[in-house]
Amino acid sequence: MDTPQETLKEKIKKQGDLVRSLKAAGAEKAEIDAAVGVLLGLKKQQTGSSGTSKKMAIREKIFSTITSVFKKHGAVTIDTPVFELKEILAGKYGEDSKLIYDLEDQGGEKCSLRYDLTVPFARFLAMNGTQYPNIKRYQIAKVYRRDQPAMTKGRMREFYQCDFDVAGVYDPMVADAEVVRIMCECLTALDIGNFTIKINHRKLLDGIFEICGVPEAKIRPISSAVDKLDKLPWEEVKKEMLDEKGLDPVAADRIGEYVILKGGKELLTQLLDNKELVSNKNVKAGLDDMILLFQYLEIFNVLDKMSFDLSLARGLDYYTGIIYEAVTEQSGQPKAEDGIQIKRKTKKDSDELDETTVGVGSIAAGGRYDNLVGMFANTSSGGIPCVGVSIGVERVFSILLQRAQLTSVKANEVEVYVISVGDGLLEERMGICTELWDAGIKAEFMYKRKPKLQAQFTVCDRDQIPYAVIVGKSELDRGEIKIKDMRSKEQGEGGGIIVPRSQMVEELRKRLRN
Amino acid sequence: MDTPQETLKEKIKKQGDLVRSLKAAGAEKAEIDAAVGVLLGLKKQQTGSSGTSKKMAIREKIFSTITSVFKKHGAVTIDTPVFELKEILAGKYGEDSKLIYDLEDQGGEKCSLRYDLTVPFARFLAMNGTQYPNIKRYQIAKVYRRDQPAMTKGRMREFYQCDFDVAGVYDPMVADAEVVRIMCECLTALDIGNFTIKINHRKLLDGIFEICGVPEAKIRPISSAVDKLDKLPWEEVKKEMLDEKGLDPVAADRIGEYVILKGGKELLTQLLDNKELVSNKNVKAGLDDMILLFQYLEIFNVLDKMSFDLSLARGLDYYTGIIYEAVTEQSGQPKAEDGIQIKRKTKKDSDELDETTVGVGSIAAGGRYDNLVGMFANTSSGGIPCVGVSIGVERVFSILLQRAQLTSVKANEVEVYVISVGDGLLEERMGICTELWDAGIKAEFMYKRKPKLQAQFTVCDRDQIPYAVIVGKSELDRGEIKIKDMRSKEQGEGGGIIVPRSQMVEELRKRLRN
Incomplete structure (x- = not known):
């Protein structure tokens, strides 16, 4: 044999x-x-x-592949410092803030290490907005998280993130469509196997919650609960809504009817025909966006990758428009470098793509966030609307490493x-x-x-x-x-x-x- | 007009x-x-x-130019973490240790941010020496220094270093010659104008000090004083030797006769003819190395760039063989991003290429260091001899930025x-x-x-x-x-x-x- x-x-x-x-x-x-x-x-x-240098060769290939896609779309890279003022990061990551690395107070300003690339980019835009009223930028760099030392080993406290964002005021959904196209181009070029892009719209989701009778103060917590539907059965999510979030059972059941809906363009038409739905301002705005988006995605030749999925909610508070997440058929939990299985952490009130424990097959994610820059801006530059995607390069790396005949x-x-x-x-x-x-x-x-x-x-x-x-x-x-x-x-x-x-x-x- | x-x-x-x-x-x-x-x-x-993104474009060009030279010579890149255990960095940088950034003690090991790329590489080799008994590696990455906040601005606390090193036991001077060739190829490819490589040998220098009557304990301090000859006149250096280092004036005068010597192959012959010199074991070993090196550099077609310069001493203690420093005709002090002139710091007991205040025209430097890895090694992997060069990419950047018509x-x-x-x-x-x-x-x-x-x-x-x-x-x-x-x-x-x-x-x- x-x-x-x-x-x-x-x-x-x-x-x-x-x-x-x-x-x-x-x-x-x-x-x-x-x-x-x-x-x-x-x-x-x-x-x-395998050898460190061979691993680096795989990593370099991933970075150069992604970078060439970004450049093909006219993106430039902007380097932000690894330090941010402690106050800039404070209060941006919910309870995960405890994972931020602080520098020792050795005199001077109090600084922390960046936790992701999005907040530093938003801070950069707020400071330089007049110089960059619109920009396509990418950044591939390491971020730092004080994760449980018992579970994670050395390197896992630092890992690469790879972000692409378009900032600026444009006609509706044009930049959004190009970001989705870029996400598809990257994943195709990386050759990580078949993938699907789950896509939804924050306004559409919020409007549905309103119609179902969710009080305004509970919309974000309920949204967080819905986001767990890719890991938990509806019954458990419903239980969380009732027991932890105190939602009326009638409202929960109505939500249950909507969030099982998945499809393509035909689902858009179906929702548009629902008089009750479209009477809601948020739903109408979300559907209008989605219709335009799908029209553009068809021109961009990536419609076949899309799955309009009403259960996709994404946890981060700052999304304001379309949201998306790419999932691959390459399933299975990621492994640490020593081969030990890592358990996916259930992050409460956050579903940001956690590179170290990323979910089954989830490999890229993002959305539109129109208000984050405004949080840092003084009067002069105001808020700059953004839409972006983060490619899960560590996850891509682990897929390609597992597959590579290291020889x-x-x-x-x-x-x-x-x-x-x-x-x-x-x-x-x-x-x-x-x-x-x-x-x-x-x-x-x-x-x-x-x-x-x-x-x-x-x-x-x-x-x-x-x-x-x-x-x-x-x-x-x-x-x-x-x-x-x-x-x-x-x-x-x-x-x-x-x-x-x-x-x-x-x-x-x-x-x-x- | x-x-x-x-x-x-x-x-x-x-x-x-x-x-x-x-x-x-x-x-x-x-x-x-x-x-x-x-x-x-x-x-x-x-x-x-100029725009941040245009600056990044210049930086990217520098990195890709250098990287392609390294790869042409079979180098691989190895990524070391931005953190090192605090104890690894302790005691490696003399009085500059106060510039090391420590992380706040938030539980777990005490860590610091890397101060250069050489110590982390030596630590890596000490840990992985059996896997990498010989390797050509490069690394382009940021290092971190808590420099005076009043003088330096944000970004200057983090800056790029670009190191290339060859580790392993080989026949004499072959790897050394290739490293010098690579340094020349990089500087030529970067198109920063004419340059000269000052080159000397630690053993030759130490042997000369011995012959001149420098007591063993004073050899490193006297070497440090000699290294200042590119900035100070001989009289001032001599004064430092006598007043600060307590050297016998006769010894100092004898040193003075040697360290003014500069030249090419003919200087080697001249020194070889000096019976007193070659009777010293260190001088003989150094001259033998230099003769072989010049022979190889001639084959590698870079002899015309060399200036054998007995005043080149380089401050870092760990060098054990040849040492070199590239200087350009592009003089003038570097400027901060806001155009404010930066004064070159005189670093006591250290002449490591300080990227933020790098000396007049000095643009790359390095040498052979055979004992540094041994400082971290346990019994299993022992010391691995190394020879390397650090390209001053921030200095190259400032030269190219000044020159570039930003349009x-x-x-x-x-x-x-x-x-x-x-x-x-x-x-x-x-x-x-x-x-x-x-x-x-x-x-x-x-x-x-x-x-x-x-x-x-x-x-x-x-x-x-x-x-x-x-x-x-x-x-x-x-x-x-x-x-x-x-x-x-x-x-x-x-x-x-x-x-x-x-x-x-x-x-x-x-x-x-x-």
Whole structure:
């Protein structure tokens, strides 16, 4: 049975034998080290853990993929400091405020570390609103949370967030539609499998709550309860509404009839035909927005990804218009780096995309927030309406990491390894590398005066370097070198072609282009 | 006189007139806003300040330039957390330790924010040395320093460092030579003007001090004094040696004879011929290294950048081999973002590249440090020798910012603006953008149902968008659109070519390739 796992075991055994025989034969340290490196790499694949640098390569790919989508839509990046004044963050995150990291009072202003990227962006807009009356900005940066040390390990206290937002006054739903399109483009480009965008509208939801008889003061708490419908059955959510939030059972039952509704454009029409609904100002405004939005999303070719879902509520108070959340078919709970299962935390009064314990398949989320900037603004710049999305890059990372055959992730990008046969030829190898670097070709050589041939081949293997330039004394004297495709099956010195050294760069370029 | 400054003034006057006339004519808000945006942009050029997003564009260019050089040499990036245990940083930075930011004790381990990237990297190697017995790694990340709040403003407490290091046991000077080559490649690629690399060797210097009669306990303090020779005359440095460090005047005078020596390979030969010198073990070891290094640097084609300079000492204690510092001809003190001159701080017992007050023209620095990892290592992984360089990216940024005609820095990367004539045609513009995005072309349109033509042209102008796709009702009915090169002088609707819509993407690609 030639299962991948068996093949891996065989490889490990073979490599272990090689290491032992090298040691027994008293081989050079560099050669043994290289062979041990391959062995460790194989063992790591087996245990499912992997090298930090390979993980970074996956992360970099995610960031560059997302960034190129953002740039395609004209976005610029703006860097905000990792510190904010303590007072800026205070009172923005409800009971999660206890997770904010404060700096020790060493004199000067009292500062905290940013908890997310949205509040710093809103603060930035409030301070620079006249300079940026409208802007498409993205930011990929780390945020910091003092999460339970018993459960989370080192790195989980800092993690990346990736936000894209459009700020400014525009005609209705145009920016909103482009943000949704961008979310779809990102998830498609990241190749994380099929996904669906659940979409709803805060005004529509609030209007329905009003019609169902929810008192104004209870609208946000009831909205929070509804938001749990993706994790809890209706009966439990209803219980929370009655017991914890003190809602009239009649109102709860009426809400129950609406929040099970899911669909597409036809659901919009159905709601529009409901005279009672459209008599409510909020419902009417929300439906008008949704109709326009769906019209634009159809033009943007992403309508098939949408699921109009009246149970989507999203917990953060600051949303004022459309809200959305992307869910993938890649289910299952995320795992910590050491493989220990993380339990999803049920966050009370907050459903912000919690990167460390993100829900089943939820991978991106956002909405329109027209009043947050106004909370920080002085008279001069007033509130700037915004709509945005946060891509759950840590969740994307964990999906791609689980899927990646780590063997196939190249940690470095070296294209050519310059190898000597025989005499070491260190300076000749250095000279050839210089030529390659000058030509923009990614190249390395072994930092050793007289490396063994096998040790050099082993590095090509370990780092998956596609081409070798092989130099030998007699070839060099004739002004020639050998180019070998290291992925070809012909092992050892066999294979490869002899070319004049003057044509080396050109020949390599030709091969690298393919 | 058509000086750039005058042209700018004229432009501002013209744009101001336009804004006034738009307001007088009761033009739409979006159109006025756009015109005001251009006006503000012009005024900012005049005052020398500039938009945050344009600055970010310059920064991104610096990072991508440097990163591509690192990758060409097979480097990988490793991300270390922004927190380190307080005890890891303690005692590593001498009296600068007071500048370390501590986190408030909110339970859990006591943590500090990283002060540089070298100590976290050494700590990482000490913890993961068996997995990474040798590695080329780079890291571009922010570090944090509690610098005098009165002098530095917000952002200066956090700034980027950019480190490249090679860790591992190799044959002598091979990795060292490649690091120097990489430093040269980075500075050349960054296009910051001519530069010179001052280079010296710790052992050579220490050996010379020994020969001159410096007692062992005074070698590091005397080395620190010598390091000030780029800012102070010899007489003052000598005075410090005698008065503060208590050195014998005879020893000081002997040192004075050596540290004025500067040169190239011929200086090496001269020193080698000095029997007294080469009888010292440290001097001999240092000279042997330097000879080998210069031999390799010649092969790497960077010998012409080197200045062997016996006055280069570098303050950090941990260097054990070659040390180097790149200086540029672009002199002058760096300025804070608000244009206020920053005084270079004289750091006692430390000459680490201080990004906020970096010395005249010093732009990159580093050296070999073979014992730092050992300070963190337990028995299992021992000390790993390292050699590295730190590129002063903030200094590079300030040079490029000063030089940049900010007009010519494009903040966003949009290639095509989709413009309507006449009826607004919002949905048609959206559809065309969708086609462009699907083809990977960076495109935007105005988020407005019925934008004025002039307002759309103004955006192209402001954001320096090279091409416009112009749609009109009658052209669309005929299945045609117009492509216009916005950099051409033909203004208004004139200029541009009509193409069938089906050929739009192809025609744009052809133009964008050129």
